[in-house]
Amino acid sequence: MSASILETKALTKAFGGLTAVDKIDLSVEAGKITSVIGPNGAGKTTLFNLIAGVYAPTSGEILFQGNPLGHAPPHKRAALGIARTFQNVLLFDNMTALENVMTGQHPRSRYGFFEAAFRLPKSHREEEAISLAAKRYLTLVGLGMYADRNPLSLPLGQQKLLTIARALATEPKLLLLDEPGAGLNALEKQSLSELIRRIREMGVTIVLVEHDMDLVMGIAEWVIVLDSGQKIAEGTASQVQKDKKVIAAYLGEEEAIE
């Protein structure tokens, strides 16, 4: 692993007596698609929330582009270039699809209340750039024609694509996708895989948490396996599939990895 964009060092998060993430060391290579997998309760989403800054680690640290993130809140991490989507979508239902994506441009624009109140030239300039960028990202995920729709009027598959567009609009270096495939049909998963590859080609590093093994094995260039808060294996998809500890962790859980 050469240039790593994200590293965690002995990262630990305990909720009372439960250690959800237990001394995890990992390194995410820049420009690659990395997948974090593991059975339910393995600590995948907690790991995401630690990286995104929703939780403060109990101990250990997270380095982004070599700099420790410390206790930086989520909005600062977004500005640094860490974007995320949520398992439960969390779209803004009080605005249109396009406005949702425009909100994503928040850290890449500056004008505030005053410029807006008096419609100063700066607000026009920035607003035009924001709306152009948002339309571009909306088109990228294939929702260009739904710009004026309320996000909740879209089917779940498109809602998930919309959250990806919103996250991309923050112009991230690292994109965290929390179960992007959950609830999608086979066709939608197919186009999701293609979209994720296209995003990688734009130079964005992707880390995804995913339950769907077909999706993971199809696109992940590096797979990290968690179980009970610990990292039990990592490698390429085919390496991980043969790992005895991984098979054991998954046994009794759904089907073993094919």
Add this chain to the structure above:
Amino acid sequence: MLAALKKHKWSYVGMAACLLLLVLLPTEYLLAEKISLLTAVGVYSIVAVGLCLLMGYTGQVALGQAAFFGLGAYISAVLSTTHNVNPWLAMLIAAVATGAFAYVVGFPILRLRGNYLAMATLGLGIIMWVLFRNLSQYTGGPDGITGVPDLSIGGFVFDTDLRKYSLIWAFCIVILLISQNVMRSRAGRALRAIHGSEGAAESVGVNVTQFKVKIFVLSAVYASVAGSLYAHQTNAIGPGSFDFLASVLILTMAVVGGLASVWGAVFGAAAILILKIEWIPEMSKMSFFRPLFMSGAAYLISYGLLLMVVMIFLPNGLFVSLRDAFDSWRRRRTQRGVAG
């Protein structure tokens, strides 16, 4: 610019209609009979629109807006009456002081998630009213302050009802336009995002606490400006205008008009003031209602009933519901036009 004009065509039409109405309204009949009501609609619209920005757009519930309204009125009145400060300067000082006060109160509360703001502002409203009433050496106690001077520009004194009406509505229109511009901007999207989901708003880089505090302070400044205008309009103020019932009155205006709508605030203020000043006193003449009129109970009951009915049947408010109905009627009509 043209595209923006086209996109928001109906809101500009609405705005033009409002302006026309405002110019035409002060007819002789109204001048004689209702000008103070129309002026009061302007004053309360300013307070209500602040609450709409805070509650309707950002989702932060505040129940003590009368505290800031009263602070503006009292600071203006005290400075311009007993200390001979220029009324405009007094208004500015009041706005800055009230904004600073809202910041000090709001910052620790708005850092927390959940509706702590509702509880805190409820308490604040009650405390401020007690202070207005009991700090007699400054506020005149229950009698309040009289002899508040009129506002003036150069030699032009805003001393007649029509002049006061014009001045207050000029302020109101400017504040409504500013509010509308802000809500359609980057900051407005950030505020609406907070309402939608604080977690998601943070994830796209919105400093949630900072924006919540900013909009809380802005709503307090609006209320303060309205309070100053009110003091100079009526030339006399007392604690009765800034009690808990006043906060409920403002809340009802914002809810009835439609929380997530800037122009709805005017609609709500007008509807509630007509109810308060015209209808409830009329009802009090009917023997059936008379027992309700002990100690202002009729007002509380009316506002409470209205809040319940609107929340249950028209949760977007009267104004927004009417506008949506109009929109869908227009859409049906154009569709039929295309089909035919």
